[in-house]
Structures are given as C-alpha cells and as structure tokens.
Amino acid sequence: MEKVAIVGVGQTTYERRKEDTFDELVFEAATKALADAGGGIGDIDNIVTVSNDFWDGRTISSMGIQDAAGSWDKDISTVEGDGTFGVLYGMMRALSGSFETTLVVSHMKGSEAVMNLITNAIFDPIFQRSLGIDATSSAALQARLYMEKIKASQEDFALASVKNHKNAMNNPNAQLPMDISVDDVMKSKMLADPLKMLDCSPISDGAAAVVIATEKGAKRFKKSPVWIKGVGHVSDAYTLGYRDLASTRALDAAASKAYKMAGIKDPMKDLDVVELYDAYSYMEPLWYEGLGLAKEKKGVELLKSGATAMDGDLPVNPSGGVISAHPVLVAGMTRVVEGVLQLRGEAEKRQVKGAKTALAHGINGACGQSHCVFVMGV
C-alpha cells in the first residue's frame, strides 16, 4: 500500500451538553486539525464528513455542516457510521490518485435527542423494534452471554470501568474523569442486568477531525506524519439471534487484516498503546479477544492481570476510552486522534512513554456488529 499518514488532529471537549450548534462544533474540530497540521483549508483537496441523520434530526445531516467543514468548491462525501469508517474513506480517497489530502470531520450531539429512541431505531422495525430494545438493553444481552461463556462476574467487568475513568483524569477533554472503585460500580443504578450506570458510557456532545495526506501531500504541512500502517473493516450478521454475540469473529477478521498489512505478528508485544471502543465495561475484555491481545475466553484474565493498565505492558485506553466520553460516531475518530497524539509524544499526562505503534478501534451498529481497526506507527 502506498504511504498515507495523518498529519493533523483536532477535537472539542466532550460534555453532556454543549451550547454550540452542529456547524460550530464541526468548524472548531476542523480548524483545530488544520492548525495542528500547520496548514489551512486551501491545503485540503477533498472532504469527508461523518454524521448521522437520526441524531441530528435531519435527513440530510451533512447539509447542516458542510460549509463549516470546508465544502466550498471541493469534492465532498459523507459517511454515516463510526468515525473510524470516515477516516478509512478519507484514506481511500487520498490513495485514489485524485487527491493528495483529505479532511475528515465528525460531529454528534447526544443532548439534542432522546438517546434510547434513536438506538431503538437501529433495530428491525418489523420484528424487534416494538420490544423497545435499544443500545443498552442489547448490550446487556451480549454482556450476559459473554459472562456465561467465560464464567466472569460483574465485578470483573467493573475493573474496566474503574481503570478507564481513572485514566480519564489525565485527559482534559474527557467528560467523566472519575476516581471510582469496583464497589462504586456495583452500587450504581442497575439499568439492564448485568449493566449498571457505571458500566455504561454517557450521552455526550462533541466533534473531532483528522487531516490525512499521502507522502507527497504531507509536505504541505508542518507536522510530522503519523503513518497508517494497516487497516481492516468487517461486519458480522445483523439479526441479534443470527450471530453469537460472545464471539468476536468480525473484529478478529478486521484486526487480522490490519495486522497483516502492518506486519504485526504478536499484538501484545508489537503494539505500544491501544485505544479501543469500550461503549460498555464488558466490551473492553471482549475486544481484547477479538484484537488478539488475549486468547478466546481470556479477556477478563488479561484485564485482571494489570497488563493493560497505564503502568502495564500494553496500556489500553489511556484517554479514558468511550466509557468516559461517548459522542457516537465521533468516538471512533477520537480513538484515532488519541493514537496519533500518543505516537507524536503529545499526549501530555496520559502519554505512554516511547509509543511507536498504536492501534485505534471503532464499532458500528448494535453490540459491535461492524468493526474498523487501524494500526498506526512512526
């Protein structure tokens, strides 16, 4: 694959409720990314926006923000899905021969709508929607299945929440930096057994952006490029009863592809830092298995070992992860942004020392139906 890099990143703070409008958030993230790269909108050859019509309450959600994303007189497209897929598409367009640089920007405001009505709309209108099933209740099914499979306890999953909220205390952008204990998680309100409030990610507002460039395009900017070494994306089946929710075969396939491209043979050893999409506490150990960090059924074991803590062999979610800030769609791009900051040594208090290879992961759909995995390096 021809060389392609991320040369600029930008993100807003993530909050329960921001006063800014969608276009203001997009402009903030995009201009931050351009400033970070050391360039301007004139250096950008094309744009990819990432937004969702349901969350924006608008059937062409991109129309609300395109000019704030720099659409004037440029080729532009819109991905409706997690930010990682937007970054992927921006990368494809940069490699296509038509453009040397792409600006990708995502936004979302969870505060403007009723979250569970919107995630309920993910489910099939004929057979499942009227059950009231939403992101959290379906996640609870997956959590229970995983728990039964590996004989884990709620306390085991709570460890991920504790770790990540604590990590968030080093992240000035995170919504929920908290110093909590497993006991605090166990005492928090039960939402859908076995998931309690502190097992779940919050509702958030925010935006993020990245500037992607080919080797040639990168010369327009001042920042050192962070190279995309490998990427893979795969979707599992849709209907909840058709796939084994405790299996990570789609993530396995996506990660394997990314690792092959990047020359990663032993992820635990070859990766220095991981930012994965932990929308719920149990997802962290589950995704460990899909990413090959832990063998099948050994996700919780890895979590308990401390190997993924800030002072462990392979820190996971130094940013605090999705459980600490969850603007849907944006959160995957934030994982990429955080990975880039780590590799540049710009992650300040949350820096993993000497990080040279990072993994960023995003999911799409209920219970992580579809996954996108990036491996980046300097």
Added chain:
Amino acid sequence: MTEKNEGIELLTIGSGEAFQPFNWSVGRYGSYFLKELKDNKTFYGVKCPKCGKVYVPPRKVCGRCYVAMDELVKVSDEGEVAVCTIIQFGFVDPSTGYQQPVPYGYAFIKLDGADTLLPFFLDSTDPERVKVGARVKAVFEDKRTGSIADIKHFTILD
C-alpha cells in the same frame, strides 16, 4: 415478485404513534436573531470579515472564505423578491400541524442589506403581483415566541 407470494396477503407494519422529539441548539447568533425578531421586529445578519457578505439568517462560518464571522449587522425588514412561485398543494408545519391555506405565495426574499435569500410565505397569490423584483415587507405576528414563525408573512408593497 416470486411465485411464492401469490395468495399471501402483503402486510405493512406502521410506526404507530412513534416519534422522535428533538431540541435543536440555535446557537449564539441564531438566538440573537430570534430575540430581536421577537422583541423588536428587527432582522439581523452576520458579516464576513473577509468578503463582506452579509448572511441572513446568521451563521458561524462563511463557507466561501472559511472564516468565523462575529459581526452582527442590522438589515431591513423590507426587501425584494428574488424568485417566487404560487403553490397549489398543502403544506403542514411539522412542529405545529398547522396547514397553510392553499394556494399560497412563496418566495425567496433578499432583504435590503443582506446577501443571502430568506425563503418565506407571501400574502398574495395574484400572479400579477407575485413576481421577480416585487418589493416586500415583513409582517409580524402579534404574539411572538422567538421562532422564525414570528414572521407571519411578507406583504407585497405596491
């Protein structure tokens, strides 16, 4: 359209009473614009520091120049019809359920001082009067709540 479908009654499932409520942020300029509309029956736009274009309704970014704008400028409540049509079918306001009486005049209006057009209803359906270049003036509701609907319609000035 396969053979197996013959004789089977084809069903649809309705969404029933389901709806998704939203609360959209108006933003700083938008809020200023609506407040001035409500309190003072005055129109405001925002001016681009680079190209000088005045946008009504106001917004944060001048798309062409890709710069943030923050200079609020007053524009007139009078203007000119840039394009227009007379609509023969009903329109239901999605938030109030109110149906605009049919037919109704509809135009994109360039308020004096603004560089963008404001789409709105007209008070006439006379094809002799509803035409490009007609001078119009905003007519406000007596009870205003701080929304674009505080403008009742634009009246055609003779």
Added chain:
Amino acid sequence: MGKKVAIVGFGQTYQRSSRKDVNGVELINEAVRAALEDAELTINDIDAIVIGNMDHFEGVNYVDCWSAEGSGAVMKPIFKVTTGGTTGTTVAMCGYYHVASGMFDRVLAIGWEKNSESDTTGAIVTAFHPVWERTRFGGAIAGLAVEASKYMHNYGVTERDGARVAVRERLHALNNPYSQLHQDWMKGMEPEQIVDLLVTSEQNQMLAYPLRMSDMCPRTDGAAAVVFASEGVAEKIAPTPAWVISTHNRHNYVFLGDINWDRNDTLEAAAKKVFEDAGIKEPLKEIDVCELYLPYSYAGLKWMESIGFCGPGEGPKLVWDGVTDMDGELPVNPSGGVMSSNPIGATAILRVGEGALQVMGKAGDRQVPKDVNYSLCTGFGGCNWADVMLLGKKKPS
C-alpha cells in the same frame, strides 16, 4: 498513484410506486443478485460493499448493519454513505474510490429506497434546517418551481419547452421495463402532439407555478447495484467494461436561500472539472450519451446549459431540435430518467448503471443506435448539489 477502475456489472430491481412484495432487505438483495448475475460473479468474489439511502424514508438507523444479510455483507467490509438526493452517485463514487485506492479489487455499490414506506414530503421536509427553513417550507417542489420560473423570467422559456422534456423522458421510459412510469398512451404519438395535450389538460394539475404534475418525478421503491473492478481484474470479468474516466462533485450550498437561482453554478463547476480531467473541450460533440439526474422538466433545459452542452437560454432549442432524443446527436436519459422512476437513494446510481450499460452495449431496447465511447452521468440533491461521473469505453491512460 491510484488504480484505474471500471464498472463490470449492473443490476436493478423493477421499480414501482410500491413494492409490497418485499421488505427493504429483500429489495436490496434483489438488486445485488441482479448485479452479480450481470457480472457473472458470486458474492464470494466481492471484496467490499458500500451502501446508501436516505434514512428518514424508511426510518432505519445504521442501514449498513441492518441490511447485512441481504446485501451480502456478513463477514465482509461494509459502510454507508449518504448525501440526500445525491446519495446514489455518492455511493458510486465511494465504490470507485474503494477500488482506485488499490485496497480492494471488486466492490459492490448499492443504492436503494422504499419511498412507499413513509410520507415522502414529510421526510424531505426534515432535510432542511429545523430552525430556519422547515417551518416555512414549500415542499421539495418549491425550490424547483422557483428555479423554473426564474429561468422563464430570464430567457422567455415557456411551459411548452418544459413539457417537451417531460415528453422525451416518458417516451424513453417506454423502452425500459424496469422504470416505474410507462405512459403507454403516448406510444406512437408525435412529441408536439403530446406537449399540446399536457399544457392544455385540466387534469394535469398545476402544483406550483410553472410546474404541473407532468413536470415532476414520481416517488418509487427500487434498488440498484453496480460492481466496480480494478484494472487487470475488470478486463477478465466484462468483455466491455465501462471505465470511470473522471468524477467530481460540488455541494457548495447548505441553505436554500444561498442558492444561485440564475445559474446552476455547482453543476457548472463539477462538470467543468470532470471535462478538464478528461480533456473534453466540446462536450456536445464528444459525449455520446447522458444519464442526467433531472428531477423535473425544466432541469432538462437549464442544466444542459450548466453542463456546457449549449449556451445560456439555448436549452429549449437543443431539445426541440431533437438532439436529445434517442436518434439525436446526444441522447439524454434513454432509461426515462428520474422523471420516470425515482427511488431516491437509488436514483443517482441508476444513472451511473444505465450510463454504464450504454458503454457496455447491454441496454437492450434502450441502447442508443450509435457507437458509445463517453457516457456522462450526474446526481442531484439538497441545495443544488451536483455529482458528475464520466464513463468511457477506452481505458484511461
């Protein structure tokens, strides 16, 4: 430095005002099967999938996930792109970039819509700004009606001119079994006659001056899928692949009130860029056939000027001279176009697929009776958003 890409297969469902016999996922599957059959491939040959539609017409969130079992995406890469009316061309362009990037060799691009499942106007209203535009909105037609009436005001264009375009589209549709509208009563009549009937008919309701029922597009259920393949691979799949020569888009405007009503300057800019890339200097001479996204009749006059096929105000002459008819110098919409069939998320990709069929020589009764090298396809949506894709028989160098 990017790979050359060609279309090697195209499939579409029958488009009808309501396809109650299938649910959305089944509709998608029908198009996918048709495309794979056309390309003589199986789903196992497909490396990645991209899909698009306009959410609020079916009310399903994460359509790429929801349709996985019908689109063939189970354990495959897939994501969704969507940009309103331009969705179909956005999907096609996405399929193109998947392959051009060198990352995938055979990509399936799917556009679909089940407009019958919702209140089309109600959903379209939500495309516009909730605070500034939605409460004082004249429906999708108003934006088109004002453009038409300004065009008439500027150039003295008449209702008959608009009707002549409508007649062309509907006559062409008679050759297209997939299209929704088949106005059989038009068979065998002279265009002039039909125009006379349309502009004088009491039943041909005036919707928003100057647009009547006959000037508008229908709303439709349908799906279409295109298979893109990489150079080296495409030649092994199709005897005459339709190469993507160049593609660009411009989505400059975000509010209806920002649009330039005198000139469709976004379409002008996108078409200009495509012609520049392709080295096309005289579009009317060099392009052989077009599948243009014309949502209403007057677009078939004014936008011909925007693309550069003729000068300002000259659209009507082009059409009345028969240049855009099947046996003309530049046949437009042999498929019958958007005015004959409009499943919104698929509409623009139908243009690409139909344009490809012309290059590949597979358009059956609607194949134009001339040698086709260049085929121009466009997409339209939102605030005069314009997508342009040029297909060609000769592989680009």
